[in-house]
Amino acid sequence: MNIWENIRNALGAIGSNKMRSGLTMLGIIIGVASVVLMVAIGQGTQKSVTSQLESLGTNLLTISPGKASQSNVRFSGGSTSTLPSDDVDAIKKFVTGLSGIEPESSSQQQLIYGSQNTRTSVVGTTTDYPSVRNVTVEYGSFFTEKNLTNADKVVVLGSDTAETLFVDDPSPLGKNIHIGNQIFTVIGILESKGSSGMSNRDEIAIIPLTTMQRRITGSDTLSSISVSVANEGDITYQQQVITAVLMNAHGITDSEDQDFSVLSQADAVETLNEVTGTFTLLLGGIAAISLFVGGIGVMNIMLVSVTERTREIGIRKAIGAKKRDILLQFLVESTILSVMGGIIGILISVLGSWIIKTYFSLDATVAAYSVILAFAFSVGVGIFFGLLPAWKAAKLRPIEALRYE
Amino acid sequence: MIHLTDIIKSYPLGKEKLVILKGISLTIEPGEFVAIMGPSGSGKSTLMNIIGLLDTPSGGSYLLEGKEVGNLNENDQAEIRSRRIGFVFQSFNLLPRMDALRQVMQPLLYQGWARPKAETKAREALHIVGLSGRISHNPNELSGGQQQRVAIARAIATDPAILLADEPTGALDTQTGHEVMDLLTTLNKQGKTIVMVTHEPRVATFAHRTINIQDGLIRSEEHK
Structure with a gap:
């Protein structure tokens, strides 16, 4: 059949x-x-x-404290303070071909405005932040070099954080908020970046690095340094150059003892x-x-x-x-x-x-x-x-x- | 056509052997209409199954159309069943969920016929049994007599040489039983060899020859 x-x-x-x-x-x-x-x-x-990750920029290198493991996963990242502010100067001095260098010191803080409050990540950084991190200010403006020199108490809020704090107030610009026990003036609000699945990049408060180090953390160590490379093709080369410069600055000769890591977005994607x-x-x-x-x-x-x-x-x-x-x-x-x-x-x-x-x-x-x-x-x-x-x-x-x- | 010599059939029963057929010798010529009679347990159905190649004998020889078929393997048995033998059962044994036409086509399809040819042939067979008007009815929409006619149509569709009928009227009333017997008689006159098992003497009268079986042996034979 x-x-x-x-x-x-x-x-x-x-x-x-x-x-x-x-x-x-x-x-x-x-x-x-x-x-x-x-x-x-x-x-x-x-x-x-x-x-x-790719939208963050493929020309970005991130330098973090702590030793990188073999598969590029940092196990002790953030807990050790092995990234002093001097490293930024060392990179600026010895590495050419960078289009931006952005040191960061971040910490979780309570933000209060009127009866609203939220706990969010406060990032102390420099004026290179918008260009390196590929963000734009939607309302107001980012802080200036002058703010940085004077360690002014000004803050730029992420869109979600601004919405949470100023739920009853349509005009946040120029208003004073509490970060920890300090009073900061809101000078700008970032355009929304959308959530990345793991962390919400719109929940953030950005203040000058100097203000962060002097008034909040009281320490000159950094939580990370982001570097944008002028020529994307140089990224691997620049990774090696920065590693060498920082090893020299930290007085390390054996790469086994390296107390920082330099990762590109490609490494993170992998x-x-x-x-x-x-x-x-x-x-x-x-x-x-x-x-x-x-x-x-x-x-x-x-x-x-x-x-x-x-x-x-x-x-x-x-x-x-x-x-x-x-x-x-x-x-x-x-x-x-x-x-x-x-x-x-x-x-x-x-x-x-x-x-x-x-x-x-x-x-x-x-x-x-x-x-x-x-x-x-x-x-x-x-x-x-x-x-x-x-x-x-x-x-x-x-x-x-x-x-x- | 059918030539049985000393056919023995036994089943193991614990350590003992249960002997159903104790040495049956029988010859059936082409075109004969033979009735096998006997009380239940006499072995007549077992004999029928051996003739129909549904069962294999434990001993003896079975020549079908001059060829030894007693110890064939299952597939060769199936092949001969398919081409040379048609079955009619007491309980009709139609396939469920299938209309009459498809029932009759089934054995042809198993032989490898193409569907259109098989359909034509099946229609002819149904015409012979007088069921042309019922070809698209399922078994549960047909009366007992009609179901048995479908079964007969199915049995003759492949043009077998032999028709084996196991109590063909056993599930039918007298009137319908008579009609079915008339149909078998007609088929016999057209040349089919028919071997029928029955326990009703009245049904046996349709046959040319009646073989009486008792306790696994042939006791007597009557010719009409």
């Missing part, structure tokens, strides 16, 4: 018990949909994190890709288990179906069906169940990723490879888990099958 006849028969059998077929397929549907969706979320996250890749694999792996369980469901139902249809198998054998015909009949049936489940699962995952994109502002990209893989896997599941029941059916002795009541 040719395969089309088998498919016709199988569709008839599937259609005659819709409830059971539907439930059997459900296992495969959930399995396939979760594999595709999980991989989509993993990939989407990776893509959005990468693109956000690290994050590694992390999100593992994350995607993990999600996909867990989802694959549910697909496997769905496959066992198919086998279970097919086994029941073979027992239930023993007599039918006997009749078919009596009227001339060979082992091969019966084997194919059940195999085609389980494969069709799985394939239909797989197709529905893929449709659901496409719908699901659209919902995630639209309503949860999380990027989910349905990857072609995960669709193909999940589909192939579900066909495989149908054949693999259909094989045992089909074989059981095929080897039934016609006489015993016919006698079965």
Whole structure:
């Protein structure tokens, strides 16, 4: 009997018990949909994190205190104070070809205006901040060199922070707010940058570095130095030059003892890709288990179906069906169940990723490879888990099958 | 056509062997209409299954059209069943969820016929049994007599040499049973060899020859 006849028969059998077929397929549907969706979320996250990092500028080098581990992940970053302000002077003096250098000293502080207050990251920096960090001031202005020299108590707020503090006040500019126990005047508000998934870059308060060091932290150490390179192609070279300059400034000769790290955005992207890749694999792996369980469901139902249809198998054998015909009949049936489940699962995952994109502002990209893989896997599941029941059916002795009541 | 010599059939029953057929020798010529009679447990159905290649004998020889078929493997058995033998059962044994036309097409499709050809052939078979008007009915929409006619149409669709009928009227009332027997008689006159198992003497009268079986042995034979 040719395969089309088998498919016709199988569709008839599937259609005659819709409830059971539907439930059997459900296992495969959930399995396939979760594999595709999980991989989509993993990939989407990776893509959005990468693109956000790239939007920060590919010509940016970030110097942080603490030793870099082998895979560029800093373990002790921030906790050690090994980045003195002198390092900025050293870089300015010895490194050429930089378009901006922006030291930062940051600390979490309580901000108070009237009855509103918020805890946010306060960053002390220099006038290079807007150009290096690629931000623009939407209202008012950024602080000037003069503010920096005088250690003036002026502050530029991120858009979210401004909104939180000045929820009742339409004109924040020129108003005085408390940062810690000091009073600062608001001179500007930044344009919104959007959240980067991990940290909200609109929740920030920027003050002159000198003000930060003298009036808030009381220390001249920095939490980081960001450097923008004039020529993007020089980034690796500049990374090496800055490392050498700072090692010299810190009096370190062995790179093993290095107490700072110089990272480019490319390094950060690479690290994050590694992390999100593992994350995607993990999600996909867990989802694959549910697909496997769905496959066992198919086998279970097919086994029941073979027992239930023993007599039918006997009749078919009596009227001339060979082992091969019966084997194919059940195999085609389980494969069709799985394939239909797989197709529905893929449709659901496409719908699901659209919902995630639209309503949860999380990027989910349905990857072609995960669709193909999940589909192939579900066909495989149908054949693999259909094989045992089909074989059981095929080897039934016609006489015993016919006698079965 | 059918030549059985000392056919034995036994089943293991614990340590003992349960012997159903104790040495049956029987020859059936082409075009004969033979009834096998006997009380239940006599072995007549087992004999029928062996003739129909649904079961294999434990001993003895079975020549079908001059060829030894007693110890064929399952696939070769299926092949001969498919081409040379048609079955009619007491409980009709139609396939569920299939209209009459498709029931009758099924054995042809198993032989590898293309669908349009199989359909034409199935329509002819249904015409012969007088069911041309019922081809798109499912088994549960047909009366017992009609279901048995579909089963007969299915049995003859492949043009087998032999029709095996196991209590063909057992599930039918007298009137419909009579009609089915008339149909079998007609088919026999057209050249089909028919072997029928029954326990009703009245049904057996349709046959040319009646073989009585008891305790796994042939006790007597009557010719009409």
